[in-house]
Amino acid sequence: MITPVDIGIAILLLGLAVWTAFARAAFAAVAGFIAYGLLLALVWVRLNAHDVALTEAAIGGGLTGALLISAAARMRRIEQATNTERTGLPVRLLAIAASAGVALALSVCVLVLPDPAPSLAHPTVLNQEATGVGNPVTAVLLAFRAIDTLLEAIVLLIALIGVWSLAPERAWGGRPGPRQVADPNGKLAWLARVLAPIGLVAGFYVFWVGADFPGGKFQGATIIASMWLLAQMAGLAEVPPIGRTWLRVGLVAGPLIFIAIGLAGTVTAGAFLAYPVPFAKPLIIAIEMALLPTLVLVLGLLLAGTPAQELSK
Amino acid sequence: MREFLIGACGFVLATVILGLIRILRGPADADRMMATLLLGTGGIATLLLLGAAIGERAAVDVALTLALLAAFAAIAFTRAAPRDDA
Amino acid sequence: MKLAFDLWTFATISAGAFFFLAGTVGLLRFPDTPTRLHALTKADNLGLGLVVLGLLPQADGVLAGIKLVCIWLLVLLAASSVSQLIAATVRRGGGPR
Amino acid sequence: MTPATLFGLCAAALIGVGLYGLIVNPHPLRKIVSFNVIGSGVFLMFGTIARRAAAAGLGGDPVPQALLITGIVVAFSATALAVALVLRLFETTGSLSLAADADDP
Numbered sequence: 001m002i003t004p005v006d007i008g009i010a011i012l013l014l015g016l017a018v019w020t021a022f023a024r025a026a027f028a029a030v031a032g033f034i035a036y037g038l039l040l041a042l043v044w045v046r047l048n049a050h051d052v053a054l055t056e057a058a059i060g061g062g063l064t065g066a067l068l069i070s071a072a073a074r075m076r077r078i079e080q081a082t083n084t085e086r087t088g089l090p091v092r093l094l095a096i097a098a099s100a101g102v103a104l105a106l107s108v109c110v111l112v113l114p115d116p117a118p119s120l121a122h123p124t125v126l127n128q129e130a131t132g133v134g135n136p137v138t139a140v141l142l143a144f145r146a147i148d149t150l151l152e153a154i155v156l157l158i159a160l161i162g163v164w165s166l167a168p169e170r171a172w173g174g175r176p177g178p179r180q181v182a183d184p185n186g187k188l189a190w191l192a193r194v195l196a197p198i199g200l201v202a203g204f205y206v207f208w209v210g211a212d213f214p215g216g217k218f219q220g221a222t223i224i225a226s227m228w229l230l231a232q233m234a235g236l237a238e239v240p241p242i243g244r245t246w247l248r249v250g251l252v253a254g255p256l257i258f259i260a261i262g263l264a265g266t267v268t269a270g271a272f273l274a275y276p277v278p279f280a281k282p283l284i285i286a287i288e289m290a291l292l293p294t295l296v297l298v299l300g301l302l303l304a305g306t307p308a309q310e311l312s313k
Numbered sequence: 314m315r316e317f318l319i320g321a322c323g324f325v326l327a328t329v330i331l332g333l334i335r336i337l338r339g340p341a342d343a344d345r346m347m348a349t350l351l352l353g354t355g356g357i358a359t360l361l362l363l364g365a366a367i368g369e370r371a372a373v374d375v376a377l378t379l380a381l382l383a384a385f386a387a388i389a390f391t392r393a394a395p396r397d398d399a
Numbered sequence: 400m401k402l403a404f405d406l407w408t409f410a411t412i413s414a415g416a417f418f419f420l421a422g423t424v425g426l427l428r429f430p431d432t433p434t435r436l437h438a439l440t441k442a443d444n445l446g447l448g449l450v451v452l453g454l455l456p457q458a459d460g461v462l463a464g465i466k467l468v469c470i471w472l473l474v475l476l477a478a479s480s481v482s483q484l485i486a487a488t489v490r491r492g493g494g495p496r
Numbered sequence: 497m498t499p500a501t502l503f504g505l506c507a508a509a510l511i512g513v514g515l516y517g518l519i520v521n522p523h524p525l526r527k528i529v530s531f532n533v534i535g536s537g538v539f540l541m542f543g544t545i546a547r548r549a550a551a552a553g554l555g556g557d558p559v560p561q562a563l564l565i566t567g568i569v570v571a572f573s574a575t576a577l578a579v580a581l582v583l584r585l586f587e588t589t590g591s592l593s594l595a596a597d598a599d600d601p
Contacts, residue, residue, distance in 0.1 A: 001498075005323045008323060008327060010502055014510065018513055029529055031346060034349045038383060042356060044543065045363060045371075045372050047500065047503060048550065050369070051562075054375055057379045057382065060568065063385075066385050068525065068529065069346075069393065075583075095516050095520050098515065099513065103508045106512075110541065110544065111501070113545065117549040119551045119552075119557045121557045136558035141566070159576060159577045188391075202378075227381075230388065302576035305576075317408075328420045329423070331427065332422070332426050332439075334427060343432050350440075354444065354446075354478065362412070362450065373466055373467065391488045
């Protein structure tokens with residue numbers, strides 16, 4: 001049953017997307033995109049995908065918005081120069097034709113999707129018992145498709161190495177991002193002092209309930225990473241220089257423990273990333289615990305950006 | 314009760330949609346940021362009402378996450394906004 | 400008893416929805432950035448508070464109710480501080496450009 | 497029509513709008529935004545498929561939902577890398593133009 005709420009959300013979503021494509025200034029487009037990210041969380045709730053809704057609220061509503069808005073604000077002053085560069089009419093017409101064609105083809109695909117839809121829900125529920133985990137999405141992420149999760153953690157690390165490798169020679173090993181000047185007694189510092197501890201508790205809560213209810217390490221790690229960044233922006237904490245040994249150990253520890261448990265599975269359960277059934281739940285929780293700090297560090301450092309400050313003596 | 318909650322949810326969403334006209338009109342960057350703050354608060358109210366209407370408890374957790382992070386982009390904006398006097 | 404609770408929910412959520420409308424009207428109609436900020440943060444957070452109060456009798460259990468109130472307090476905390484920060488940005492010269 | 501179909505059609509339109517923005521806007525940051533719009537459209541379409549496959553008492557098929565979570569996090573990391581590249585380009589050249597230099601063949 002479609003409610004007016006659904007139609008309202010869909011229209012708003014489309015309107016904001018059109019705005020990001022047609023707005024005159026980059027900053028205005030980015031502001032529209034932040035609103036768009038917040039709205040997507042509502043859509044996921046309507047589609048009964050609550051784990052996804054939590055991820056979208058944390059990443060789409062928080063981290064991506066902050067990343068884009070600070071980049072847009074930093075490039076604000078030279079925007080006029082870029083605005084003079086315009087795409088010609090023939091290209092515009094071709095672009096309209098191409099995007100309309102793609103949208104139409106995809107709409108037809110949506111309308112002719114097979115009914116009843118093929119589903120892996122039954123096998124997941126049947127085999128979920130063996131993992132000891134109550135949330136089917138967590139069971140898929142850490143047992144049935146654990147290889148995806150492992151490779152994802154590694155993709156995140158590679159992205160971080162990519163961001164770091166853009167550093168100029170003199171800043172290599174230094175602190176990421178522009179130097180933060182903040183008043184440690186200002187309003188922002190006050191907000192960070194109150195909000196960050198609450199956010200930490202909420203982050204661990206979302207992480208912990210992930211075993212049985214919507215939630216999990218990605219969502220929890222995103223919340224905790226945001227609180228870390230809040231403390232950095234308020235001048236209460238400093239981004240560590242990327243050369244620090246503890247930082248690098250922390251970054252690889254999660255995936256390494258994951259791989260080690262996976263390799264142990266080849267001996268004890270006969271396949272890479274297979275768990276012996278009686279120990280499935282403790283092993284899954286061990287992997288989640290190991291991945292959480294790594295994810296917090298990677299997400300926080302991805303947002304902090306390329307090292308730009310010179311090494312202090 | 315369910316119909317009332319869905320209706321209230323739709324109403325709040327409609328006011329938020331109206332408020333987003335500020336993103337279109339600006340004129341200052343701060344006005345655009347404020348419109349996203351409006352969507353944060355309104356989105357939380359919509360989620361809570363929707364969650365109560367369809368009896369979905371996880372919607373409250375999504376609202377909690379939004380409450381923690383909706384202001385995050387605005388904070389990043391105030392930190393990165395160009396300082397004309399500096 | 401149920402009727403009384405339901406009436407309470409109707410009344411507070413309707414009032415909350417009204418304040419959301421008021422906040423939007425303020426955001427659209429007030430003449431400059433600081434007054435718009437004022438309309439937005441005050442009216443909307445009051446609206447959210449009323450919605451939360453209205454949902455309390457419908458919440459299943461005391462803990463769920465406490466969680467709802469916590470969400471409201473978090474939003475109040477974040478919105479009030481952020482509105483101060485935005486106002487400072489505006490005064491520093493981030494006004495209409 | 498179910499909500500799933502509605503949001504599926506919405507997703508198709510979002511991919512189209514994002515594609516247009518990606519081609520037409522010269523500003524690299526706006527290309528990143530448009531690319532994210534395309535990405536969210538793809539995710540939403542996948543979410544539609546997950547919702548339609550609801551069975552066994554679940555609200556949706558958990559396998560695509562798990563892949564969506566992975567996808568959203570990876571999309572964020574790609575965005576962060578792209579933004580870092582653009583900021584570095586801006587720092588080095590002082591411009592945001594992606595056009596080839598005039599003296600290039």
